[in-house]
Amino acid sequence: MARAAKYRVPEAGLPELEAKLQQFEAMYRFAPVGLCLIDAELRFVHLNERMAAINGSTVAKHIGRRVEQVIPAIADQVLPVYRRVLETGEPVCDLEVHGTLPSDPRRAHVWLVNSHPVRADDGQVSGIVTVVLDITERRRAEEELAAVKERLAEAQRVAGIGSWEWDILEDQVWWSDELYKLMRKEKSRFVPSFDAVFEAVHPDDRPDFRRQLDATLQQDLPYVLEFRVVLDDGDVRTFHTSAALVRNADGLPARLIGTARDITEERRLEAQR
Numbered sequence: 001m002a003r004a005a006k007y008r009v010p011e012a013g014l015p016e017l018e019a020k021l022q023q024f025e026a027m028y029r030f031a032p033v034g035l036c037l038i039d040a041e042l043r044f045v046h047l048n049e050r051m052a053a054i055n056g057s058t059v060a061k062h063i064g065r066r067v068e069q070v071i072p073a074i075a076d077q078v079l080p081v082y083r084r085v086l087e088t089g090e091p092v093c094d095l096e097v098h099g100t101l102p103s104d105p106r107r108a109h110v111w112l113v114n115s116h117p118v119r120a121d122d123g124q125v126s127g128i129v130t131v132v133l134d135i136t137e138r139r140r141a142e143e144e145l146a147a148v149k150e151r152l153a154e155a156q157r158v159a160g161i162g163s164w165e166w167d168i169l170e171d172q173v174w175w176s177d178e179l180y181k182l183m184r185k186e187k188s189r190f191v192p193s194f195d196a197v198f199e200a201v202h203p204d205d206r207p208d209f210r211r212q213l214d215a216t217l218q219q220d221l222p223y224v225l226e227f228r229v230v231l232d233d234g235d236v237r238t239f240h241t242s243a244a245l246v247r248n249a250d251g252l253p254a255r256l257i258g259t260a261r262d263i264t265e266e267r268r269l270e271a272q273r
Contacts, residue, residue, distance in 0.1 A: 034111075034132035037118070042067045042082055045127065054111065054132055056101035074099035081115055082128055089125045091116040096135075109136045166194060166256040168217075169248070173197070182239075182262050184231050202228035202236065216245055217253045226263070238264045
């Protein structure tokens with residue numbers, strides 16, 4: 001990676017920043033994130049190639065120029081933050097900045113920006129070190145995942161199917177929103193667990209429940225079971241559940257991932273017929 005272009009701070013400016021340039025040189029050169037040093041007049045003093053690329057320009061076109069001259073499209077988002085750091089001497093972390101690059105104006109980007117004060121020997125804030133990470137792809141992946149989860153939740157609601165997962169090693173249980181509804185539990189008040197599920201199983205069905213579970217964990221037999229559940233209001237419902245066992249690298253049962261469906265009405269209709 002080429003060395004960043006140098007900017008000689010005027011004597012009337014902040015010559016103490018020159019010492020900082022050597023301190024950050026190695027980090028600037030090899031860091032996978034954008035890094036820059038800005039003086040109190042909000043001019044670029046030093047930066048790495050990654051930072052220049054994020055801003056859609058070259059290192060040389062940054063040095064000595066003010067922030068609003070280099071990145072006018074997002075200046076309104078970062079300038080208030082830089083001024084706050086200079087005035088308070090406190091860092092501003094995890095700021096999300098949204099905008100486009102001059103080289104790619106049609107594509108929206110999201111950057112995570114962390115700005116820290118640089119102090120002179122007398123303790124006064126003389127500049128700002130900014131670290132920038134492009135999180136565009138991460139945000140896009142998170143949005144896509146959220147959309148998939150939303151579609152899955154809607155599909156479960158329509159089909160009346162809940163999903164669940166039991167982390168066997170940590171003994172932690174997760175339920176989907178639809179399963180909370182099927183079990184008539186409030187998500188904000190109830191924490192699912194194996195013991196709570198077993199307690200809800202009808203006493204007459206507990207032996208089969210335990211026998212099927214042991215067969216799956218010990219012999220890898222398919223986990224498919226029909227059992228009755230006694231809800232908190234005393235209503236008895238019949239559930240059908242099936243699950244797949246996941247073992248860890250040591251071959252130990254690690255997770256049981258499955259679905260559950262209330263088949264009470266189906267069984268009543270069959271009995272009537």
